[in-house]
Amino acid sequence: MNKNISIIKRSSLVIAILSLLGAAMYVVAGISVERMSATLLRNYISAVGIGYFINAAALAVAALIFFRIFRSGRPFTRGNIWAVRGIAGFFIVKCLIQAVLEGKDLGIFKAVIAGGDSIFFAVLFLVIAEILRYGRLLQTESDETL
Amino acid sequence: MDKKQLSRKIKCISHISLIAMVVYVVLDTFGFFPAKRSYELNFSEHSLPENIIGGISMAAVVFCAVAEFVSAFMLLNDLSKKRTPFTLRICNLLRNLGVYFIIDEIASAVFVFIVSREIRIELFWFAGLVLYAFSLVFRHGKRLQKQSDETL
Structure with missing residues (x-):
């Protein structure tokens, strides 16, 4: 059991660092895309740039989750469940914002279909959150038994 | 919410x-989503070693795409049918999915570099690592599930 937890802790630290690096890269990419679209098309907010910023936020939350797992060695906690739900929320917001920004050009229906992958990821993260919840129940049971 | 209700909810989602996922793949296959940039390997423009590496990486990308779909399908299918999400089969499927994502990313980066001399890296390698980490978390969950079953 302890060996497994130490592996979880080590891999969580690696992924937390990589998530932070990824978030920083997305912020830089978002800024450059927004600058480029502001120069080429005045007063126009690029949906791609906004998408990059939301990805950066999702990665920052992922870094937080894995850092918490690294510190405590307990993946099934209330904080982690809410953080995973938060990532699902980011993807829903991303889809909505892109539908609004691209809706002018593509039409709302096509813009929502184009953001289908964000909705899919949101549902997937909600599944993960519920599995973590189930794990939390098992963890509580195990703690009470011991 | 007790374990039975949660288990039912997990199955439903x-x-x-x-x-x-199936609808998304069908829509993507029939070109409902905005077209992505495509890369083609022109054998006459590259040397023999480049053609061989390009061919191998292209085959790896195709194999990984199919394997990812099959693994994800089996994973979600198992999650929607099994009594608990923490089983050895689900742990292994998650781990395999993570490995396929990482191979896919490396192979497609090599292929794009050979074809267009561009370095294009997406986030699939990261998704692969996260899935691998989650497979370890699921292994921990499997032990807790076993403890819980033995206690009852």
Whole structure:
């Protein structure tokens, strides 16, 4: 059991660092895309740039989750469940914002279909959150038994 | 919420995800989504070693794409049917999915570099690592599930 937890802790630290690096890269990419679209098309907010910023936020939350797992060695906690739900929320917001920004050009229906992958990821993260919840129940049971 | 209710909820959302995944792949296959940039390997423009590496990486990308779909389908199918999400089969499927994502990313980066001399890296390698880490978390969950079953 302890060996497994130490592996979880080590891999969580690696992924937390990589998530932070990824978030920083997305912020830089978002800024450059927004600058480029502001120069080429005045007063126009690029949906791609906004998408990059939301990805950066999702990665920052992922870094937080894995850092918490690294510190405590307990993946099934209330904080982690809410953080995973938060990532699902980011993807829903991303889809909505892109539908609004691209809706002018593509039409709302096509813009929502184009953001289908964000909705899919949101549902997937909600599944993960519920599995973590189930794990939390098992963890509580195990703690009470011991 | 007790374990039975939560288990039912997980099954329900997994079932929805499974249907959404199949619909997404069908829509993508029939070109409903905005076209992505495509890369082609022109054998006459490259040297023999480049053609061989390009061919191998292209085959790896195709194999990984099929393997990812099959693994994700089996994973969501298992989640929507099994009594608990923490089983050895689900742990292994998650781990395999993570490995396929990482191989896919490396192979496609090599292929794009050979074809267009561009370095294009997406986030699939990261998704692969996260899935691998989650497979370890699921292994921990499997032990807790076993403890819980033995206690009852």
